[in-house]
Amino acid sequence: MLRIEAIWLAVGASDLRGGMDSLLGQVVARFGSAQRHHAYVFANRRATRLKVLVFDGSGIWLCTRRLQEGRFAWPQEDREALHLSAEQWSWLAAGLPWQRMTAHATASAIAVV
Template sequence: MIAFPASVRVWIAVGRTDMRRGMDGLALQVQQALGRDPHAGDLYVFRGTRGDLVKILWHDGIGMSLYAKRLESGRFCWPTPTDGAVEISAAQLAYMLDGIDWRNPRYTFRPTAAG
């Protein structure tokens, strides 16, 4: 996993995105459809039609980076609001990339007694 700065903002571009787009096409989508600056240092997450592939666009101040992740089975949990973007935390992004429902993560272990 690439280490992002702790203060980074993560934006999910809701809806479906053409996964044939590269970093220039996705940066243009951020600028036109979302109305945000793709060079501001924020992370932008896009999902394809099938739901098993995401691409993350990030400008670190030096250059643009494009990351992709495909799940072997299952689909990424994705919001369905009508606005163009949803902001999540970096921890929620980590859950998403692990295939966990980032909206309501559940602990698998809870201690029954202290000590």
């Protein structure tokens, strides 16, 4: 089973045309380095597709989620950090309006950069 300890959102639009190596370069540019058991989430300009890059210590996993209709409620603001609860992340991944939920300060909060 894939273990994920933290999820980092790359706020704003990202170029998703490349594969793992291209996204890994974006992780290094935005976050400094890929940390073990961390997931890095990117969205395209139209917010219709997400790519998730996970480094598990021995390799890299790449997952894609594409909506057939509608868009992800993806943060476009230039904030340094934004915290999401685990429930907000599940709403975001499902394409639901997660911003309408209140974030709870819990140990399962997700940092956004």
